[in-house]
Amino acid sequence: MPPIRSVHVALWAAYALAAMVNIGAVMADAEMARRLSQPLFAPLLLAVLLTAAPHRSRTTTLLIGGLLCAWAGDSLGQLLPQSAQLVTAAGFLGALIFYAAALAPLWARTRDAMRIALAIPYGAVVIGLFVACADGAGPLLVVVAAYAVALAVMAFLSAGGNGLTWSGGTLFLLSSSLLAMDWFLPGASIAFSTELVMLTYTVGHALLIAGMIRLMPRRRWTACAPGAALVIVES
Numbered sequence: 747m748p749p750i751r752s753v754h755v756a757l758w759a760a761y762a763l764a765a766m767v768n769i770g771a772v773m774a775d776a777e778m779a780r781r782l783s784q785p786l787f788a789p790l791l792l793a794v795l796l797t798a799a800p801h802r803s804r805t806t807t808l809l810i811g812g813l814l815c816a817w818a819g820d821s822l823g824q825l826l827p828q829s830a831q832l833v834t835a836a837g838f839l840g841a842l843i844f845y846a847a848a849l850a851p852l853w854a855r856t857r858d859a860m861r862i863a864l865a866i867p868y869g870a871v872v873i874g875l876f877v878a879c880a881d882g883a884g885p886l887l888v889v890v891a892a893y894a895v896a897l898a899v900m901a902f903l904s905a906g907g908n909g910l911t912w913s914g915g916t917l918f919l920l921s922s923s924l925l926a927m928d929w930f931l932p933g934a935s936i937a938f939s940t941e942l943v944m945l946t947y948t949v950g951h952a953l954l955i956a957g958m959i960r961l962m963p964r965r966r967w968t969a970c971a972p973g974a975a976l977v978i979v980e981s
Contacts (some may be wrong), residue, residue, distance in 0.1 A: 853906025910957030917950025
């Protein structure tokens with residue numbers, strides 16, 4: 747195995763470990779372990795991406811932007827507890843916009859009737875949650891509305907990549923839906939909701955990035971045949 751691929755695999759293992767530590771910390775109510783492990787998610791996925799991408803492209807740049815916004819959502823909310831909900835929502839709103847922009851060209855090349863039909867259930871989930879959570883959102887109503895639209899669009903566009911991006915986008919939708927119920931529907935009672943939020947978030951984020959890496963025409967450890975010319979066309 748080429749050294750760069752070994753590093754790539756090791757980074758995936760480190761991400762899985764950080765996710766398991768975080769979920770275990772949530773279950774054990776170990777606040778310090780949770781606070782220390784969560785900010786590691788996005789940097790590890792960023793390193794995974796950079797060890798796979800052979801060159802800087804529009805898609806790679808957008809994914810980097812999304813991961814940086816996700817890091818802000820994971821980290822800055824802990825540093826600003828008085829504005830934690832606003833900072834977290836704003837960070838992940840930015841991430842969803844970047845991810846949707848990266849997924850849009852893939853959707854445009856592979857759209858079909860079945861995938862277009864996904865707009866109905868995804869839209870219904872987001873609209874239903876927004877209506878249910880609107881009263882509890884208070885001053886965050888505008889941010890929640892923007893987040894709901896971006897979430898539905900990203901989940902919808904994720905179906906245009908491959909099975910990994912599709913699964914990742916759907917889990918992102920599920921994670922954010924559970925989090926919205928936790929934040930804005932105090933009467934809602936879902937067993938292990940916080941653990942489920944983190945599980946669906948960490949797995950969904952990993953699947954989305956893994957799917958985008960798989961869609962790259964070449965990875966850093968992929969060798970060209972002798973004398974062959976590699977032409978990468980990206981719209």
